Amino acid sequence: MALFRGHGMVETLRFALVLCVASIPVAMPTVLSVTLAVGAERLARRRAVVTRLAAIEELAGIDILCSDKTGTLTQNRLSLGRPFCVPGCAVDHLIHCAALASREEDRDPIDEAVLVAAAADPPVESRRLEAFQPFDPVRKRTEATLVESGARRFRVSKGAPQVLLAMAANAVAVQADVTRAVEGFAARGYRSLAVAEAEGDQPWHLLGVLPLFDPPRDDSKTTLEELRQLGIATKLITGDQVAIAREMAGQLGLGAEILLAESLEDLSAGPFHDPGERIERADGFAQVFPEHKYRIVELLQRRGHLVGMTGDGVNDAPALKRADAGIAVSGATDAARSAADIVLLSPGLSVVVEAIRESRRIFQRMHHYAVYRIAETIRVLVFMTVSILVFDFYPLSALMIVLLALLNDGAILSIAYDxxxxxxxxVRWQMPVVLGVATALGLAGVVATFGLLWLAEVVFAQPRELIQTPPLSQALGGGTSDRVRGPYGGALLVCAAGPAAAAGGGRHPAAGHPAGRERHLHGPDRLGVGPAGVGLLAGVVPGGGSGEATGLPAVRPTADPAAQPQGDLSSTLSAAGGVPEGLMIGLSAALIGLPY
Structure with missing residues (x-):
């Protein structure tokens, strides 16, 4: 079209290149990175350290949180109850053997509870520890080998009842009683710890079961309810038995649908069996091994969920890495922290609630920027195209377009504090919604800016050199007036409003607010954002209007522009040619206040 109308090839290509470059969101990576970095700093204040910035966006969208029971939902402070002993075993001997299978330097909560209960037993000087195998999540037991002075060598072990029953030679005789005792403990929320001993290399002999109680944290139930209100379903994950998990889930307000982790791989239901559906319906999982956690996260993700996972151990690292938002709880190992996306510095899940809320605020800022940037791109491209087709006129020069891109992209950095x-x-990215809203706002901006150009070109027949100023003011101000906050507001609005605003200084003449004061204006006062509002009042009311009507000092223009007070906008309007020019600048200032 430009060539058909006789424009030069070089000038047309140069303008098209500048327009294309200005339409590219070159500041998008910077704006998003700054927004995420500022958000990470705010999360750190809430004692949630972000190790990967992109995890903030993913944390805002999680709809399922898989949480460990011990230490996260419970206090991880175990107390010993009244034990169960098999016939022929005394309570003191049971606790003594359990203490021998414990090690104080490991700082394990179970070992500490057992050692506290056995503190009254005097140490045997002639006894020597030959070997010790610490607790392993796969073996689920500890084992110690000891030698006494009389060359007596024996072994002691403590761990999961089902594991020690499978090893014990007297399992057939005591299994019914042990199972009944374990179920009774589990019904009251007690964890069961079996104890066994063996002489030399002889078979193991089960001695009894110790009940351990780990009370839930005071804030756990409230935290889970807050997560539910945020649209997040919490699933309990524990290595304990089903009865214990069900009892704890009841105390925490979760459902009673607890699955055995082993059942996730059960294919006996046929070739169309879908374990993901069972996991989706479950409220928790019992007798979980580390590999089960990874499998749970994987199956939930296949069902279209964004999954958060909490963990603290070395074996939790694969599941934390697999989760969309891996969360290492307070006191986690270095391996778990390195695999996690977020590291909690405070115990419990209450920090997670605050982190999720803050991440959703950050996501909203990113969403607003995406809508704004797409809308501004549509507005500039369509406005320039329509203006050239209708009026055969470039309303913005190449320099103005570059200035528009620089000032808008620079000012939008302040969205990190929006x-x-x-x-x-x-929340998740819904691109059809983003594009739809941005297109509607961009076209509304085209109507506003093109209407301003039409008034200047057709109604007031203004020179085109003067016409180029109001569209630039409106284009710049429309993008920045609602976005700028804090110390940047006044200065950027003065730049955005063009020469007319710069003549008025940096202070609202009526209210006396400094330009750098954090302030968001609404209603009639909105027209006074920066000094550009004076242009509207002076343009609509010939002679500047009265102080009663506008809230501004009454300033009457004189025939001699030099007689006007310095810095007064009326002098600028008089020098520009009178009321029509003032009205155009005023309309430009009014359009600046449109809510983009």
Missing amino acids: RTRWSPRP
């Missing part, structure tokens, strides 16, 4: 509200539901 005031937003967290969504009550998990």
Whole structure:
């Protein structure tokens, strides 16, 4: 079209190149990185350290949280109850053997509870520890080999009842009683710890079961309810038995649908068996091994969920790495922290609630920027195209377009501090919605800016050199006036409003607010954002208007522009040619206040 109308090839190509470059969101990586970095700093204040910035966006969208029971939902402070002993074994001997299979330097909560209960037993000087195997999540037991002065060599072990029953030679005789005792403990929320001993290399002999109680944290039930209100389903994961998990889930307000982790791989239901559906319906999982955690996360992700996983041990690292938001709880090992996306510095899950809310605020800022940037790109491209087709006129020069891109992209960095509200539901990128809203706002901006150009070109027949100023002011101000906050507001609005605003200084003449003061204007006062609002009042009311009507000092222009007070906008309007020019600048200032 430009060539058909006789424009030069070089000038046309140069302008098209500048327009294309200005439409590219070159500041998008910077803006998003700054927004995430500022959000990570705010999360750190809430004692949630982010190790991967992209995890903030994923944390905002999780809809399922898989949480460990011990130490996360419970206090991890175990106390010993009244034990169960097989016939022929005394309580003191049971506790003594359990203490021999414990090690104080490991700082394990179970070992500490057992050692506290056995503290009254005097140490045997002639006894020597020959070997010790610490607790292993796969073996689920500890084992110690000891030698006494009389060359007596014996072994002691403590661990999961089902593991020690499978090893014991007297399992057939005591299994019914042990099972009944374990179920009774589990019904009251007690964990069961079996104890066994063996002489030399002889078979193991089960001695009894110790009940251990780990009370839930005071804030766990409230935290889970807050997560539920945020649209997040919490699934309990524990290595304990089903009865214990069900009892704890009841105390925490979770459901009673607890699955055995082994059942996840059960294919007996036929070739169409879908374990992901069972996991989706379950409220928790019992007798979980580390590999089961990875499998649970994987199956939930296949069902379309964004999954968060908490963990603290070395064996939790694969599941933390697999999860969309891996969360290492307070006191986690170095391996778990390195694999996690977020590291909690405070015990419990209450920090997670605050982190999710803050991440959703951050996501809203990113969402707002995406809508804004797409809308501004549509507005500039469509406005320039329509203006050239209708009026055969470039309303913005190449330099103005570059200035528009620089000032808008620079000002939008302040969106990292924008005031937003967290969504009550998990948030994800919905590109059809983003594009639809941005297109509607961009076209509305085209109508506003093109209407300003039409008034100047057709109604007031203004020179085109003057016309180029209001569209630039409106294009710049429309993008920055609602986004700028804090110390940047006044200065950027003065730049955005063009020469007319710069003549008025950096202070609201009526209210006396400094340009750098954090302030968001609404209603009639919105027209006074920066000094550009004076242009509207002076343009609509010939002669500047009265102080009663506008809230501004009444300033009457004189025939001699030099007689006007320095810094007064009326002098600028008089020098520009009178009321029509002032009205155009005023309309430009009014359009700056449109809510993009």
